[in-house]
Amino acid sequence: MQNAKDQVLFTIIAVIIILLFLGVLFLVMLFYYNNKKGQMSKEKQLMRATFDKQLLESKLEIQEQTFGMISQEIHDNVGQILSLAKVQLGIMEQKQSVDGELITNVKESISLAMTELRDIAKSLSSERLQQLSLQDSITQEIRRINRSGFIKVSSDVQGVEKNIPDQHKLIAFRIVQEGLQNIIKHAGASDVKVSIRYLDDCIFITIFDNGIGFDPETELKKREGLGLQNILSRATLVGGKANIMSKPGEGTTLQIQMAYA
């Protein structure tokens, strides 16, 4: 009888121990999960901090380049036109007479300078870029470049633009803007084609020029290749990718692929 009681006692205690073990195991699993979650949260925070840092760096780079572009545009275009207007006024002063045709020329020069300044202002304003669609911003930039007469840029659009976040739109436009500036400065091209394709899940932008071309690998390694690296890193920043394809003497193709969100 006592033996039977001992067996029952043993069974009850064993059941209690097993249940306790399961309970403790459950708590240990919760501890483990909580620790994992903490680690992941820290990694996420680190990634976010790195992303924010990159974004800030990118913004500063864009700002620096923008200042450079303003300086160059004012010097090369507006400055030249206003100098011409000044020369024309000087001629009028020397002649000490009012020449109707010369006055018209001076007015045209000043009007052209004002248009140039307005275009520069438009292409630099982030707020304005956010109000416009990506396609409109690129078309305006192309029109501005074409007006200068240095180069002929044409565009081709396929599909309908979808809702693109402002940050993505701005960065995509700045990439295209930098690509076009690089072509004007370095490519020696006469023709540039910009193609925008709106696919179901992403935008595909291609910029092709018939310039002198270059070896992308070599250029990317150089310090001067920082502009190209910026194009690639900016695309990555908004979850997209950029690809530069070029060979000396065969022109250059810049492809940008970017998701809508």
Added chain:
Amino acid sequence: MHIAWFEYFQIISFFVAIYCWKGLKACSLLAFIPLLVIVNITELTGINFRAFGWSSNYFIYNLYLLVSTPFFFYLAGKMLFLTKKETIIFYIVCILCMILVFVNFAFIQGSRQLNTFSVGLIEIMIIVFSGLCLVRLTVFDQHELNFMKEPYFWINSLNLLSGLITLVVLGLQSYIMINQIEIANKTLYHAILPAINAIVYAGYSYAFILCRTQKTRYSSPL
């Protein structure tokens, strides 16, 4: 009047709860104060039942099951952070359980023998709710929690572990008593449950102190 050693932990727990009432309120655990009043009255009366001229104390413990269950469920509901839909389901389940406990008290096992069915049912519900609350605390809170400083963790893990033991010991109470299953010359019930009670109520006291120190955390919804 006799006071069992584990009752001191229950009394201390009650006074700590009163001392930390603001923290308990901020943590939505204020219902612990009336619950501890019920626990202390039950235990004191239950231990000294002979002084009242009763032959058994089962009636008082059965009554305790009836009265304390709504408080346990209410606290579990508060700690589970239920959505509107979940709240409706939760309260339907709780009301059904309480009806079963009452029916058992009134018609099935009666008030003169320990309502082991009710104990089993309530302990199962406490185990399930504590487990759910711990999972919710761990999985749905976006931040990593320091469990050692989390009052909900202490309360629910103690409820879970004590519930598992109580389920076996009190579920088999009649069998243990009839067959006089003993350990160290004490019935299994008297050998295990006082220690469990002491640990649980000491843990509750610690959780109440944590509520007092962390009341700001709970003053806004999680």
